[in-house]
Amino acid sequence: MREKKGKSISERLDAILSDPLFSVLEKNEPKFRHRITPLTGDCALPGLGLSPEERQLLINEVGIVFHGAATVRFDEQLKVAFNINIRGTREVLDLAREMKNLKGFIHVSTAYANCHKNEIEERLYESPIDVKKLEDMINTLDEDILTSIQPKLLGKWPNTYAFTKAVAEHVVHDYGRGIPRIIFRPAIVVGTDREPVIGWTDNVYGPTGLVVGAGCGLLHSVFADTNMTANIVPVDYLVNALIAAAAAVVHDQPRNGREEVKIYNYVSCKDNPLSWAEFKRLIEIHGKDVPPVKAVWCYFLTIHKNWATHFICTMLFHYLPALIMDSITWITRSDNPNMYQIYKKVDKYGEVLAFFSTRDWQFTNQNVRALLERVPPKDREEFTFDISQLDWDKFFYNYIRGLRVYLLKDGWETLPRAQIKWRRFVIAHQIIKYVGLLILVRLAWMIASPLFSS
Incomplete structure (x- = not known):
């Protein structure tokens, strides 16, 4: 950990461990x-x-390394993203190589490290650059x-995050030789879906920002294709899958040697697809019952795959x-x-997400399925990560309520x-909508009536 905003690492750790996420453990x-x-x-x-x-x-005590540290900002400066996502990965590998009891190194990449491909298999692809x-x-x-040269360097990659994560995979593969x-x-x-706390989250990254923005009455227009897939996975499912993968790499080490680098695509679009249309429907039906007290307007979200329509709605519903x-x-x-x-920040956020909300990818996940089969039946309930069994309706019911309580800090007493x-916002929204419609009809009549009279 590093010191941040004047807080020591001990103070930061205390703040983290005081989160409701750790209440069950405590x-x-x-x-x-x-x-x-x-x-x-x-x-x-x-x-x-x-x-x-x-x-x-660390050299003396650590046996398994989960390397998930990264900057996940899509618009991060290339130098910063390189130092954390690429050079940082190499530094962790250097440290792991010195560990006396190392049994496994689990590198957390992203399903979109190779998003320039339409079909993404569980294998290593070409690096964007040496x-x-x-x-x-x-x-x-x-x-x-x-x-100035960043767009040319990124090439087919949409942002510095995906670009540096793609390069980092090659660092793990090539520089990590000799490490399981x-x-x-x-x-x-x-x-989270269910553990350790149902519906917990602590950030507005990705679609969560969309849900919070719409729920608070701030976000009214999104550029996306409702037919495309919202490729999301609950964090507790992911953690369980990582634990299972760590167990597998430890188990396979003596038999397979140390040079095989197995890759796992952990996605929902393959076995339990969720469209953006269904995503919108679920946040709407489960969000209207539990509005946040911090809302500045009622829920009113439109999704457009036509950029011109989205632009007009942005002008009308956001900037005006x-x-x-x-x-x-x-x-x-x-x-x-x-x-x-x-x-302006909301629009910038939407532009970043647009690349992923207007496209679909075909993933293979045979390694993940094989990993699931290796989990003993008695452990599958405790360490569940079978995304095909996830009930999206139930998940969103808890997800929306979790956002209200854990992210917005909005207690049920409010x-x-x-x-x-x-309800007042809804009434005001309807009044404004119909008054606006009447004004448009009146303007249209004023423009058209001279034509008919002549």
Whole structure:
């Protein structure tokens, strides 16, 4: 861990472990915190920023490495993404190679590391660029030049995240020789399905931001194709799959040697597909009953696969209301947030997601299926990760409620007040809609009537 926002690693760890996510563990193991040792480190620094003593502790004590540290910002600067996602991976491999009791190295990549392909198998694809060549450019070129050549460097990859994760897979494969290792590619990760806490999440990455924005009455237009697949997986399913994969790499090590790098595509689109149309329907039916008290308007979400239609709706439903609200704020000298700037960020977020919400990919997942078969029947309930058995309706019921409680920090005691507020928003929305329709009809009549009279 690294210090952040003036908080030491101990303070950050205490804050993390105080999250409701760990409430079940704390109930069963009240002193579990004493079994966790935080170390100061940073994946972007040489040697991971570890002190010699901390490094030696890891070398002596660790047997299995789960490497999931990464910057997941799609618009991250290439140099930053390289240092964390590529160089950081190499540094972790260096550390793992020194570990005296190493049994397995599990590298968490992404299902979209090779998103330039329409069909993605559980195998290694060509690297976007030679690692050494990229590193030389990162080290020698200044930031302005890197920024100017970035589109050409990325090529078919849509952002620095997918690009650097694709390169990192080759670092694991090539640089990690001699280490028992696997590459695990999860799809878009969302909140928990059932454990340790039902419906838990702590961030607005990916589709979660869409759900929160729509639920709070901020987001009204999304550029997506409703026929495409929302390739999401619950985080508890993913963690269980990673544990099973770690057990497999440890078990296979003596028999298969250390040079095979098995790759797992952990996706939902193969065995339990969910369209964006169904995604929208589920968040709507399960969200209207539990609106957040922080909502600024009622739920009103439209999805468009035509960019022009989306642009018009964005102007009407986002920027026009934002300008009106900001004007009122300026006139009254109140302390409300700048809605225009908020919607600029919302639009930027939507542009990032558009690449993934307007396309479909065909994945193979034979290795994941084989992994599932290897889990003993007595362990399958406790370590479930069979995505084909996931009930999406039940998941979204809990997911929406979890967002309200765990992410928005909106307790159930506020629900009656939120529902009253919500109903008022709905009435106001209907009034504005019909008044606007009448105005349009009136304008159309004013324009057309001279033509008929002549």
